Amino acid sequence: MPFVSFVSLDRLRYEVKLAWKPLVLMPLLLTAPITLLVIIEHFTRESPAHVLLGAIEMLLPIAGGVLVATTIAQDAMLELHLSFPRTYQRTGMLRLLMILIWIALLSWLAISGDALFGQLALPTFADTISPIVRFLLIQLIWLAPLMWLGSVGFCVALLVKSRSAGGALLGGVWLLDILFVGNIAGTTWLRPLLLFPTTLLIFPANLVSRSYFETYWLTTRFELLAMALVFFIIGRLLLQNTESLLKGATEE
Amino acid sequence: MTLQLPALWGALRYEFRMQIRRPTVWITFALFTLLMIALFQHPATTFEETYTRLLKQESLQKVLADWAFNINNYLPICVGALLAGRLPRDRRTRVDELFTTMPTTRGTRLWGKLFGAMLATTVPMFLIYLGGVCFIASYAHNLLAIPLAFPTFIVVALPGLIFISAFSLACTAFLWSPLYQFLFICYWYWNTLWFHTDLVSLSRTLLSPIGLYTVMGIYGLNESSSGQHPIHITGTPLQAIASILLLIATAVVAMLALDGYLNWRQAQQ
Numbered sequence: 001m002p003f004v005s006f007v008s009l010d011r012l013r014y015e016v017k018l019a020w021k022p023l024v025l026m027p028l029l030l031t032a033p034i035t036l037l038v039i040i041e042h043f044t045r046e047s048p049a050h051v052l053l054g055a056i057e058m059l060l061p062i063a064g065g066v067l068v069a070t071t072i073a074q075d076a077m078l079e080l081h082l083s084f085p086r087t088y089q090r091t092g093m094l095r096l097l098m099i100l101i102w103i104a105l106l107s108w109l110a111i112s113g114d115a116l117f118g119q120l121a122l123p124t125f126a127d128t129i130s131p132i133v134r135f136l137l138i139q140l141i142w143l144a145p146l147m148w149l150g151s152v153g154f155c156v157a158l159l160v161k162s163r164s165a166g167g168a169l170l171g172g173v174w175l176l177d178i179l180f181v182g183n184i185a186g187t188t189w190l191r192p193l194l195l196f197p198t199t200l201l202i203f204p205a206n207l208v209s210r211s212y213f214e215t216y217w218l219t220t221r222f223e224l225l226a227m228a229l230v231f232f233i234i235g236r237l238l239l240q241n242t243e244s245l246l247k248g249a250t251e252e
Numbered sequence: 253m254t255l256q257l258p259a260l261w262g263a264l265r266y267e268f269r270m271q272i273r274r275p276t277v278w279i280t281f282a283l284f285t286l287l288m289i290a291l292f293q294h295p296a297t298t299f300e301e302t303y304t305r306l307l308k309q310e311s312l313q314k315v316l317a318d319w320a321f322n323i324n325n326y327l328p329i330c331v332g333a334l335l336a337g338r339l340p341r342d343r344r345t346r347v348d349e350l351f352t353t354m355p356t357t358r359g360t361r362l363w364g365k366l367f368g369a370m371l372a373t374t375v376p377m378f379l380i381y382l383g384g385v386c387f388i389a390s391y392a393h394n395l396l397a398i399p400l401a402f403p404t405f406i407v408v409a410l411p412g413l414i415f416i417s418a419f420s421l422a423c424t425a426f427l428w429s430p431l432y433q434f435l436f437i438c439y440w441y442w443n444t445l446w447f448h449t450d451l452v453s454l455s456r457t458l459l460s461p462i463g464l465y466t467v468m469g470i471y472g473l474n475e476s477s478s479g480q481h482p483i484h485i486t487g488t489p490l491q492a493i494a495s496i497l498l499l500i501a502t503a504v505v506a507m508l509a510l511d512g513y514l515n516w517r518q519a520q521q
Binding site (some may be wrong): 025059062063066067069070071159160161162163164165167168169171172173174175176178179180182183184186187190 | 333336430
């Protein structure tokens, strides 16, 4: 289905009008403590580049994930919407895409600024690869965790049908992934769950070897994207059963 | 804020039943625990390896305190996040206006909501804790672990749970609950589990809700108990009591502020 027929501009404007507050507020609320952190870190031993990278790789994706998890399965007008010719499935997909595109745009802007001001270190062997591949590699820093957390948030929201439970689960996964990064990296079967290796494992990237980079970063990025695709498909199937969402609205 | 005991008991029972019957509470804890079990599969950090080693070196009471402390490091994330939806629910389902017609004060209802919802959300957490206690009792060949586990949980975990539950109710009166959840998770990482000294945080203070000073001051756990990452903090019994009192007092202040804020908002309408 082409995107133009999937959504009209009026429809998109309406959805933005509905959701602009959380969409704008959440990234803004993120920016304030990050700016503070960069200033504080300036006086401590951590580098500002590390903090900025952490914000792009770790904070923006979880903001996107929590927004998805708390938006998709709940709608005050859900019962009314189910009587419309336009299916809730399409509305849900539109909201999902809107959140992910918005966070992706913010992440792309932030990482581009980071690279522009020379705050983004790449492995030394990346100097020899083509600029397009290098550009794509850089985007994988935020794209893989964003897609994974977004798709998991999508599935969790539709499975548990509760805003608070969706947020709790996603936040828990995010926190445990940070705290247990050593365990995850050290256990082969858990390694595909390595969400934030750029900040937590390979920083500064110019000091890591090619094999280390490929094992802990490159392979895991593609594994995360593959898992995200599976979760999106599952979520899309779950979204077809819109009547079950009504049960969630009363259960909350 | 005047309290009426029968109304408080009624509100507590109602909130407890409502929360404990929500399947999402149980699903959240079950998935979170499964994830934690998976993450602890590293040979050096499995439950069995850690606690059989600890039982050889430390007393049973100390081992139980360590287990309660470990549980209290992670599972309150679920408690705080799940309680974030309780107060907005009253507003969304429009029962808050109905409640104001009842012959009881808002403060009484709020305290009932706090204790009822918190206790119900703590039940799955306590059962997970109890599961670990049963394993510890079998490793130690000592059934005394089970009666000892109850006061240990109350002393180590409950003050922190009251603290975060009060804030989960109070903050969602003026914050969008998903936003509160996000900020709460960031707070939990930075202000409870971040022990580095190079960045200002509440994690090394008496306001740490994970029971840091309690396990050190009352149960005698020391910095080596934190395994591979010693945190270089020591606690005295006096600090432990001060930490418990401070956490509860802060929760009371948050609840009083919530009551005041809701009264002010109603007066504005």
